[in-house]
Amino acid sequence: MLSSAPADPSLIDSRQAAWRLLVTLGLVVLGNSSMYVVAVVLPTVQAEFGIGRAEAAMPYTLMMVCLGLGGIWTGRLADRHGLMPVLWVGALAVCGGFVWAGLSGSIWAFGLAHGLLGFIGSSSTFAPLLADTALWWNRRRGIAVAVCASGNYIAGAIWPPIVQHGIETLGWRHTYMLLGLVCGLGVFALSLRMRQRPPLVSGAPASAGAPVFDRSRPFGLRPSHAQFLLCVAGVACCVAMAMPQVHIVAYCSDLGFGAARGAQMLSLMLACGIASRLVFGLICDRIGGIRTLLLGSALQGLALLLFLPFDGLVSLYLISALFGLFQGGIVPTYAIIVREHFAPQDAGSRVGTVIMATLLGMALGGWMSGWVFDMTGSYDAAFVNGIGWNLLNLAVVTWLFLRVRGLEGQPRGQGPLGAGLREVR
Template sequence: MRPDGAYAWFRLAIAILLSTLGGVGMWSVVVVLPAVQAEFGVDRAEASLPYTLAMVGFALGNYLVGRWVDRVGIILPVIGSALALSAGYALAAVAPTLLLFALAQGFLIGFGTAATFGPLLADVSHWFQRRRGIAIACAASGNYLAGALWPTIIKWGLAVGDWRSTYLTIALILIVTMVPLTLLLRARVHGGPLGADLSAGGVAKSPGTRDLGLSPAALQGLLVVAGLACCIAMSMPQVHIVAYCVDLGYGIAPGADMLALMMVGGVVSRLISGVIADRLGGLIALLIGSVGQGLALALYIPFDGLTSLYLVSLIFGLSQGGIIPSYAVIVREYLPAREAGQRIGFVIMATIFGMAIGGWMSGWIYDLTGSYAAAFLNGLAWNLVNAAVVIFLLLRDRNTRRVAMG
């Protein structure tokens, strides 16, 4: 089966649909949080526990499900994801206590959502060679598309019913759509997409094509540091932009619009970074995203007018969106393909923990200083760590190529 062929693009289209459907687990609890808080009669900190557990489940799931994909292919893990998501939403819909609701969010919804991100990116990467970067970027965009579509659907559900009936509806939608779509990912012929040995799920087992002169463990560790650092930086605007606008006296609505603008810019950024990765490599794409994100973070400090914040938020979205898919491209360029699921999942797990740590850290710095200026500077410092790691890897790449050329 030819790489970059018609079947590869067919699989990519299915992957985008699955990512958009399964991505509901990242956004639903945020939308229903006020209603859940009111029903269970808890404060905002307690009501935030389900989101925290969902993120923990999502982070761990990217790595653990990725390992499963490496062994059995994508079919069983994504069907398992659909079952877990559907069961999670059904259980959460009838949960009598906040604790049970939170556990359903973490162990079923968060974990189930993971299979439709990192592991799905790994599977897509095996079916492309020349267009691998843009393919991974398109698949990763499903997560942002979910953020654009599902909150609107859920808000409509809340308007005509309540959060429990909305959750039951989501459970039904996921089970009747994701399972049939996943079955379409069965390879139609024997043999690998890249002419390589296959596992049961059609995953190519060819090695990475490039060498940095580093052991796989060392490169994995550096990518984890880079992923953690970039997302600590990334979290400052994404998590706190609404609160920042409220502090400046602009209110909630402009902050929410800026967050939506970041997501739209993020989709564009992912597609552009995919094209760059195909032409110049994943490390160059990652460095461009890192530099752009650092520039945007720096611009937030002196420019706090309403129009300026909209513009800077757009710049931020156009920079940061392509960063995460670039890690998947780098893993496929330099690390063994047979371990792509777990290695991509592990780096993505680090980025999610970076978002969690960074969101808390920015709030902590704000409480200490009474301003977000220091929090933006903290994000910029972590962004420099990310850029330093990427530059180091680029220099290693150049040196190994020079040695190979004699």
């Protein structure tokens, strides 16, 4: 039986919340596998279908666009009907998408299969789960959301080497179909543990002593304006983020190091991203979401700069690890910002919208980097392009941070920026 009533608020920060978080982590690991294995098969698919690098990156782009759009839809469905029925549909899409991709006879069929994987499969196991997790935790909200989001990078650390081994032994088609069965059945089994609706929550802050802002005027702006700026920031940071994540395997192949080395670097990057998300979650609990996002944006830009002068094998391993450590905590921080500044009853749809923007950025960045490579014959210009988008993100986040500083600096109830600001007792 589905539970239509919210859980008792006393379950927030409870042992039940912790068990739910563990199940959520497994769902994210299984449901988001397609986000990273497509980068591993990119060189093989390009060779089999006889296409260019930009065309080979198209399935990833389509998947991420659909994942972003699907996040809004699945977030709204989860707000209305709960998570379990959304996850059931997602399990079918994960299984069907991988099998369809494995049977595809053209790059367009392969791309449409990844669109299904993104729009229903992965979307049901990311943004709605981030929003749900934020509603089950108050005191440790930052680290809880970070643990949930880490499943995305655990998937990135686990699946690429497994899929690379499968490509070498079974072929990419059989590997895809087997992965679909494993992940689809796994999502369905774990979804049975997600019947309970989240508790009704108040506007409690993430940590004691932190200010609570007027939820009707996030950052002192209209909610639609504030969300638009967060979406712009999300697109910009993830265009930059996509360059190494999507193209590191192809980049290593071009440098003569081989696809297997690139898959190892991708796994290392995403494994370090797991640690990054946990650390950034702890930082969020201490300094808040917007400050954490500003820190992550600055560090990601630094890591991208390091790719330009260094392209040796050892240096690429080190920079991949640094990139993972610096950028891993960025995306889940958006969910924390939404929870801190917007009304909690809209958490699913608003988190879904902002996560959609980040995924559109990943989609645009994955395609754009391939297009720049095709135009120039080198990835140097693609890295420069990523750095430029990262600067745009840094500018938007800095402006929002200054708005927060203005809110904190205003006495309670004085001035347009001080309206709604109160002290936590």
